[in-house]
Amino acid sequence: MESDSPWSSAYLLVKKKSGEYGLCIDLRELNSMTEKFVQPLSDIEDCIDTLAGNEFFSLLDFGSGFHQLPLEEKSQVLTAFKTEDGLFQYKRMPFGLANAPSFFQKMVSATLAGLREINLQISIHDICVSCPTWEQQMQVPEKVFEVVI
Numbered sequence: 001m002e003s004d005s006p007w008s009s010a011y012l013l014v015k016k017k018s019g020e021y022g023l024c025i026d027l028r029e030l031n032s033m034t035e036k037f038v039q040p041l042s043d044i045e046d047c048i049d050t051l052a053g054n055e056f057f058s059l060l061d062f063g064s065g066f067h068q069l070p071l072e073e074k075s076q077v078l079t080a081f082k083t084e085d086g087l088f089q090y091k092r093m094p095f096g097l098a099n100a101p102s103f104f105q106k107m108v109s110a111t112l113a114g115l116r117e118i119n120l121q122i123s124i125h126d127i128c129v130s131c132p133t134w135e136q137q138m139q140v141p142e143k144v145f146e147v148v149i
Contacts (some may be wrong), residue, residue, distance in 0.1 A: 003089035005080035024096070025081045031098035039109075047128070048122045054119070054130035056137035059142060062108060062125040064095035066100055069093040069107065115143060 014019040079090040101124050109124050118140055121128040131137040
């Protein structure tokens with residue numbers, strides 16, 4: 001959205017492996033002034049232990065999930081960036097904010113906390129599901145989607 005923020009970060013277009021271009025905002029200055037929020041990631045040993053004995057695995061990628069989380073109005077002005085067409089700011093969490101991965105990990109973990117009976121391993125925006133049978137494996141995505149949609 002257009003902005004009248006006193007903040008302004010630089011932007012550049014980065015060519016992706018697919019050949020498409022992605023917008024990249026240089027948020028290093030903002031990140032250097034940000035009080036860091038730490039959310040522990042899943043312990044890799046615990047993750048590996050829970051996979052043992054299972055034969056079926058699925059990976060649910062919530063990679064675009066960052067962009068689904070609304071920013072508070074007072075935070076939106078901090079994400080401003082200048083282009084040839086004017087000054088703009090994010091209304092939703094952009095990738096690149098210092099606290100985005102930790103906050104997203106906390107949000108996904110809290111959202112899926114009611115599914116403790118399912119063997120889910122959450123790592124930032126990836127959810128690994130492992131089950132001993134195909135029938136169980138086919139039920140898990142439906143349960144996850146019921147919670148997140």
